[in-house]
Amino acid sequence: MSTAQGARARARTEITAAIKDEARRQLAAEGAAKLSLRAVARALGMVSSALYRYFPSRDELLTALIVDAYDSLGAAAETAEKQVHDAGPLHRWTTVCEAVRAWAMTHPHEYALLYGTPVPGYTAPQTTVQAASRVGLLLIAIARDAHRDGTLSAPALPADLHPEATRMAADLAPDLPPEAVAALVAAWAQLFGLIGFEVFGQFHGVVxxxxxxxxxAALRLAQGVGLAC
Amino acid sequence: MSTAQGARARARTEITAAIKDEARRQLAAEGAAKLSLRAVARALGMVSSALYRYFPSRDELLTALIVDAYDSLGAAAETAEKQVHDAGPLHRWTTVCEAVRAWAMTHPHEYALLYGTPVPGYTAPQTTVQAASRVGLLLIAIARDAHRDGTLSAPALPADLHPEATRMAADLAPDLPPEAVAALVAAWAQLFGLIGFEVFGQFHGVVxxxxxxxxxAALRLAQGVGLAC
DNA sequence: ACACGGACGAGAGCAGTGCTCTTGCTATGG
DNA sequence: CCATAGCAAGAGCACTGCTCTCGTCCGTGT
Structure with a gap:
């Protein structure tokens, strides 16, 4: 934050960043499972125990990488959307979907960290959720603009889902019709199903x-939430 | 195969099965990451090196568990479908989807093994693909029956996807229109997106x-591939 | 009937991991 | 100016996957 810190504090933030950088490099190269604190320390020319001054455990380091990855993904999606922000909602939607996919393809191990098998005893800390929701918020924003322009025709919903849909709408987008919110959440999950299958090789020999x-598929997803043109 | 085997061979298959059982227990309890050969051996009262007589490596043991898990999932889906086999395609479709989901919820760690982050240096051996395709084949069969009854109205497809769709159709279901096959594959991936988000906790605090x-969502998936009533 | 080869279990050991504790050193703030 | 706090280093613990060797015992072929 403040640049007017002592040399000690500056060194601390620098070393912390260096550790994260090296860890990110190993994560990208070998995957989260093979990320080793000792290897990171070795690459940085320090001894493994010294690393615990900066991260109390391997899981904490992984958590930091998770937050960064969520931010990286969110930023990629947002900048891609910004460039077509004046286009129609359908084009904006597919642009975001393709940006997320492109990020996943270029950062497969980071993607696995975010949307693959969760770490055994891991529960996302509060710092994560904000970064994690950026893509979802972007999709909601597109639907919101379409709704304001009157081009959002939300699909019908069975009666037993209506209370849940209104609850979700109240939490996520109070200005949108509940049916649209329910459809959005479903499309959100389905989007990452498509991307996950591709990144994790499930499409090998099929697509x-x-x-x-x-x-x-992204286009049909948009139509599924009621995005018209 | 033949039951008339020597005591030695019988003991071998028995011990192999016992190892897999104990490994499956640990997998279900702690997840694939914490599955330890030494712990399995310990629980079985043998020494870790003895286990290598039966599985050449930890990854091979995991592969055996993967095949079994695919079979278990496929069997669960097939038996569920069998009970509504005479109903309409829409009902059959949602039944299969819900059976897959139910299996995933009761076997989260096995599900993670199949559809979560793949093991670092792992490529699925040929023995896996047959077991892995059972759910997909089931969905294809439902669409095929609907097509025969004339209740399958496949969605339109852009021109640039047509060659790929015909190629997929030739591989997966030559008797189905290419548009239907493309929609099926997309729905297949999206189904596991929904399930994965639920199993991996991404819906926590949202749904x-x-x-x-x-x-x-499963119903809308079916409508997306053109299944009518 | 017997001898030989192969399968087997046990144990020691290697290289690697996450993590803890102690020991000095050094820079910072009172 | 000095006590205190932060820091790096090393040793060490309890694990892991995996390899190698060494007796032993079973099953098969002669």
Whole structure:
């Protein structure tokens, strides 16, 4: 924060950043499972125990990487959307979807850290949730603009889902019709199903030309939430 | 295979099964990351090196568990479908979806093994693919029956996806229209997106009453592939 | 009937891991 | 100016996957 810190504090933030950088490098290269505190320390020319001055455990280091990855993903999605922000909601939607997919393809291990198997005894700290919700908020914002322009035709909902949908709407987007919010949440999960299958190799031998396939699926996803043109 | 084997061979298959059972127990209890060969050996009263007579590595043991898990999931889906096999395709579809979800909820760690982060240097051996495709084949069969009855109205497809769709159709279901196959594959991935988000806790604090939510999403998935009544 | 080869279990050991504790050193704030 | 706090280093503990060796015992072929 304040640049007018003592040399000690400055060194601390620098070393903390260096540790995260090296950890991120190893994460990108080998995956979270093979990320080793000792290897990080070795690469930085220090001894493993010294690293515990900066991160109290391996899981804490991983958590820091998770937050950074969520931010990186959110930033990628937001900058991509910003460039087509004046286009129609459908185009904005598919742009965001493709940006998320592109980020996942270029950061497969980070993606796995965010949306793959969770770490055994791990529960997301509060700092995570804000960073984690950026993509979702972006999709909601697109639907909100469409709703304001009157181009959002939310699909019908069965009666037994209505209370839950209104509850979700109150939490996530009070200005949107509950049916739209329910459809948005479902589309959100389905989007990461498509991306996860591609990143994790489930499409191997099944889908060959995955980019047009994904583009079409993202389009249908948008139509599923009622985004028209 | 043949029951008329020597005592030695019989003991081998028995011990192999016991190892897998204990490993499965530990997998279900703690997750794949914490599955330890030494702990398995300890629980079975043998020494860790003896276990290598039966599985050449930890990854091979995990692979065996993966195949079993795929079979367990496939069997659960198939038996659920069998009980509503005479109903309409829509009902059959949602039944299969809900059976897959139920299996995932009761076997979260096995689910993570199948559809979560893949093991670092792991590529699925040929023995896996057959077991892995059972759920997909079930969904295809439902669409096939609907197509035969004339109740399958496949959605339109952009021109650039047509060659890929016909290629997928030729591989997966030559008797179905390519648009239907493309929609099926997308729905397949999206289904596991919904389930994965629920199993991995991504819906925590977002979706509360997840069963009706999922039921509705599965229904819309079916409509997305063109299943009518 | 017997001898030999192969399967087997046990144990020691290697290289690696996360994490803790103690020991000095050094920079910072009162 | 000095006590205190932060810091790096090293040793060490309890694990892990995996390898190698060494007796032993079973099953098969001669």
């Amino acid at each position: 060959e030309h995955r980019e047009p396939f994904f583009r079409q | 509360e009453h997840r069963e009706p939510f999922f039921r509705q």
